[in-house]
Amino acid sequence: MCLGIPMQVVEIEGFNARCEAKGVYREVSLFMLQGEDVQVGDHVMVHVGYAIQTMTPQEARSSWELFDELLEAEDLTAVPGGEHV
Amino acid sequence: MNVCGGHERAITLAGLRSVLPPGIELIPGPGCPVCICPEEEIYQAMQLALHEQITLLAFGDMLRVPVNLPLREIRTLEQAKAAGADIRPIASPTEAVRIAAGLPGRPVVFFAAGFETTIAPVAAMLAEGVPDNLALLLSGRLTWPAVAMLLNSGEAGFDALIAPGHVATVMGPEEWEFLVQEHRLPAAIAGFTPDSLLAAIYSTLRQRLEGRIFLDNCYPEVVRAGGNPAARAVLDRTLDVVDANWRGIGTILASGFALKASLAAHDAGRLYPSYNDPERSRLGQMPAGCDCARVVLGRIYPDGCKLYGATCTPRTPVGPCMVSDEGACRIWWAGGVIASGQRETV
Structure with missing residues (x-):
């Protein structure tokens, strides 16, 4: 449950933001970033539907690249008895 | 030792253990909130769903954890759901609010287990205001007290700690300073990618070799001094820190979250009777x-x-x-x- 996903803000309405990561869209709450000036186009770290921190685009991108590598590695782990998760 | 399932997942899937030199072991520690959620709390959630006229919401992971009942009986939330109980897996506290708002008059109980990263969003949900019919069965825990307990036990079994990156994002890195101040333990906060974890492992090794022990931050992208002040404020406003039971471990002082008395109307622990029979075989074990x-x-x-x-x-x-x-x-x-x-x- 600690896996946060970096996402880009595409729309903001009050504390609710529509965010995107790799073509996937999610409704995200900005309630815990009240002290920050979050704008459309900014990147945030999202955990269980809530943005927990802002990040720079470079930081978000490098996380995505590494997540992609992790997912690739996971795809290769078809093992005897191993269940794909 | 790491104390985060996300760290263990990244370490294992990247095969980090196989490329480290002999003598360096990476030990998965208490990093899984579902694993340490008391068996009697899962049992209670299941009995509420089976015997009360409620809708029960839980993070998906929780649905398949068996409680200690004979095999012929209903032993998991998933089986209770199959038997007709209204149990719904959710992925975010925002879904709990949406579901409760869509079921006016129907009591909805959100069985929320998690560490600080998950409980802060739950606190944000409470602070923002929840429908009258939404109550919480809260099984929230703080991570650092479990590490403190292990270190104070005299048989910790680890020489350095990889501290959890998103817990530190929310609560601030300062929570982990006790490792250095009280235990002279090399420590580094890591993110969830192999490079951040390797940096943290390298940092703790260098700290040990050079005798220069400090809390390193190998996840500066999101871990900042003081953490997330708004998140900590909503936690302070809605929840108290209390002694709490960890499955397989026992009670750890000041390691759990409980709803403040002002939120009693949303506290499922107060609203419903306990279904736990102290005579039940292997209760809590x-x-x-x-x-x-x-x-x-x-x-x-x-x-x-x-x-x-x-x-x-x-x-x-x-x-x-x-x-x-x-x-x-x-x-x-x-x-x-x-x-x-x-x-x-x-």
């Missing part, structure tokens, strides 16, 4: 023969349990560590680890 308790404490590796991969697999899990995506047993099995050659840590 791990299942018979299951070594999850020692896995959670980092005393043994997953394959040190004789059930691992034998009778206990993700398809037929016996203990919670094989159920949860953050459980060390499930992560190791999914990562193809049949035998590590490292069965015991101490």
Whole structure:
């Protein structure tokens, strides 16, 4: 449950933001970033539907690249008895 | 030792153990909130769903954890759902609000287990205001007190700590300074990618070799001094920190979250009777023969349990560590680890 996903803000309405990561869209709450000036186009770290921190685009991108590598590695782990998760 | 299922997952799937030199062991510790969620709380959630006219919401991981009942009985939330109880898996507290708002007049109970990263959003949900019919069965825990307990036990079994990156993002890195101040333990906060974890491992080794012990931050992208002040404020406003029971471990002082008295109307612990019969066999314990308790404490590796991969697999899990995506047993099995050659840590 600690896996946060970096996402880009595409729309903001009050504390609710529509965010995107790799073509996937999610409704995200900005309630815990009240002290920050979050704008459309900014990147945030999202955990269980809530943005927990802002990040720079470079930081978000490098996380995505590494997540992609992790997912690739996971795809290769078809093992005897191993269940794909 | 790491204390985060996300760290263990990244370490195992990237195969970091296989590329580190001999002598360096990476021990999965108490990093899985589902694994340490008291058995009696899962039992209570299940009985509420079966016997009260309510809708029960829970994070998906929790649905397949068996409680200690005979095999012929309903033992998981998933089985209770199949038997007709209204149980719905959710992925975010915002879904709980949406579901409760869509069911006016129907009591909705959100069984929320998690560490600080998950409980802060739950607190934000409460602070923002929830529908009258939404109540919480809260099983929230703080991570650092479990590490403090291990270090104070006199048989910690680890020489350095990789601290959890998103817990530190929310709560601030300062929570982990006690490792250095009180225990002179090399420590580094890591993110969830192999490079951040390797940087943290390298940092703790260098700290040990150079005798220069400090709390390193290897996840500066999101871990900042003081953490997230708004998140900490909503936690302070809605929840108290209380002594709490950890499955397989026991009570750890000031390690749990409880709703403040002002939120009693949303506290399922106060609204409903306890269904736990103190006479029930193995109440609160791990299942018979299951070594999850020692896995959670980092005393043994997953394959040190004789059930691992034998009778206990993700398809037929016996203990919670094989159920949860953050459980060390499930992560190791999914990562193809049949035998590590490292069965015991101490």
